[in-house]
Amino acid sequence: MSNNKFGQATSFEQLIRVGTSCQWNEDSPEPMAEMDYQEELKLKDQAFTKFLQNSGISKSPKKIIASPKPRQYRTTTKRRVFFSNKGLGLGFSKAVKAGTCVESKLEPEKHQEIYAFLQETLSKKTYYALAKALNWLIIRGNYDRQFLIFNIYKMDADVIRKLKLICTALKKENLVEGAMAYYDPSRSEYYLEAERPAKGLQVKYLFGPKLLGLKVKDTLMRYSATGFSQVNESMVEKMVDLATAMLKPEKEDILLDLYCGYGLFSHTLGAPCKKVLAYELSSDSIDSAKEIAKRLKTQSRMQFHAERIDANLVQYKFPPRAQAELILLDPPRQGCEYGVIAGIAKRQPKRVLEIFCGTDVIPQEILEWEKHGYKTKIIQPIDMFAGTPNLETMVLFERA
Numbered sequence: 001m002s003n004n005k006f007g008q009a010t011s012f013e014q015l016i017r018v019g020t021s022c023q024w025n026e027d028s029p030e031p032m033a034e035m036d037y038q039e040e041l042k043l044k045d046q047a048f049t050k051f052l053q054n055s056g057i058s059k060s061p062k063k064i065i066a067s068p069k070p071r072q073y074r075t076t077t078k079r080r081v082f083f084s085n086k087g088l089g090l091g092f093s094k095a096v097k098a099g100t101c102v103e104s105k106l107e108p109e110k111h112q113e114i115y116a117f118l119q120e121t122l123s124k125k126t127y128y129a130l131a132k133a134l135n136w137l138i139i140r141g142n143y144d145r146q147f148l149i150f151n152i153y154k155m156d157a158d159v160i161r162k163l164k165l166i167c168t169a170l171k172k173e174n175l176v177e178g179a180m181a182y183y184d185p186s187r188s189e190y191y192l193e194a195e196r197p198a199k200g201l202q203v204k205y206l207f208g209p210k211l212l213g214l215k216v217k218d219t220l221m222r223y224s225a226t227g228f229s230q231v232n233e234s235m236v237e238k239m240v241d242l243a244t245a246m247l248k249p250e251k252e253d254i255l256l257d258l259y260c261g262y263g264l265f266s267h268t269l270g271a272p273c274k275k276v277l278a279y280e281l282s283s284d285s286i287d288s289a290k291e292i293a294k295r296l297k298t299q300s301r302m303q304f305h306a307e308r309i310d311a312n313l314v315q316y317k318f319p320p321r322a323q324a325e326l327i328l329l330d331p332p333r334q335g336c337e338y339g340v341i342a343g344i345a346k347r348q349p350k351r352v353l354e355i356f357c358g359t360d361v362i363p364q365e366i367l368e369w370e371k372h373g374y375k376t377k378i379i380q381p382i383d384m385f386a387g388t389p390n391l392e393t394m395v396l397f398e399r400a
């Protein structure tokens with residue numbers, strides 16, 4: 001985070017807020033969704049440049065790449081369930097009254113249709129046991145097909161009976177292609193997209209396929225409903241193209257794809273490389289990555305490992321370096337753990353592409369790469385999270 005003239009840290013979001021005359025809804029996760037999209041991009045461009053300057057980053061960012069779908073783009077969405085004896089309310093995070101089903105401008109219309117059906121049906125007395133036990137309702141999938149996840153904090157025979165009943169109703173309406181229940185007694189904020197819980201996931205498949213699918217550059221990526229996938233489908237191919245243009249993989253290259261998920265980058269930009277080594281915490285995502293490589297007959301050149309990426313893994317468990325590698329890092333919002341960048345820099349990679357899904361950690365990570373002898377070549381923001389005060393940013397580093 002950068003500092004303002006009073007020495008206080010000024011986040012990217014705060015800089016956007018001071019730049020706009022529009023009403024800012026504190027409680028909404030999508031405070032810019034009502035704004036004209038060109039206006040939103042202009043504000044974000046100005047705020048991002050200022051944010052980096054204030055943080056002591058000398059490299060200027062490129063212009064933000066617009067989202068092909070600036071609204072109704074999200075393929076993973078969620079509603080917090082608020083239960084009372086009057087029925088069910090579905091909100092973002094702030095409590096809502098029974099009968100409410102909050103709408104979003106960033107979600108496909110189909111999601112609203114599914115949530116409205118669930119709000120009405122689960123408010124009926126027959127479903128009270130299930131409605132009372134619900135934490136979140138989550139929809140995942142692509143623009144054509146949706147999959148439903150019931151995040152439940154109390155699981156008993158009655159709840160399971162009602163789950164079966166609601167699945168019969170969902171199938172009859174043909175609203176989703178499948179469903180599963182995820183048992184989360186901690187009632188955490190975690191809802192399958194952000195943080196992983198410390199304990200393993202407890203999942204019960206209810207109906208439909210166990211894997212979700214997304215076509216990227218004619219390749220079908222089949223991945224677990226419990227694993228990460230990019231939230232803005234309309235941006236995915238653009239991201240892969242940009243990453244390929246920056247890392248410039250060739251057939252003699254070795255690529256390390258870190259925080260690889262189901263291997264979006266391994267299977268696309270890594271395809272010409274002689275070897276791909278990929279690491280990721282979620283074993284479900286790694287299983288998906290291996291299945292895709294097997295189907296594409298690239299498994300002899302690609303190795304996928306379910307491991308937590310930390311200083312210890314990078315320093316002591318990565319195979320010894322055989323040549324100067326290409327590195328792609330796509331960590332979660334909080335960035336890499338301490339010691340990861342230092343450990344990777346010791347391998348003296350040819351080029352490094354770090355992808356940031358949070359803005360406020362960018363300066364500290366850029367400064368860390370520069371401290372270890374890397375020069376910032378390109379800072380390319382992309383509007384992955386249109387309608388919200390956040391950006392995805394690709395930063396290319398080369399040895400100075």
Ligand SMILES: C[S@@+](CC[C@H](N)C(=O)[O-])C[C@H]1O[C@@H](n2cnc3c(N)ncnc32)[C@H](O)[C@@H]1O
Pocket residue numbers: 196227228229230259260261262263264265279280281282285307308309310330331332333337357
């Ligand atoms: C932003 S996602 C990127 C996934 C993938 N590159 C993609 O584009 O689909 C970050 C990934 O990092 C994984 N992850 C989070 N913390 C991790 C850690 N400490 N070590 C390894 N992987 C981690 C998450 O499970 C998630 O799949």
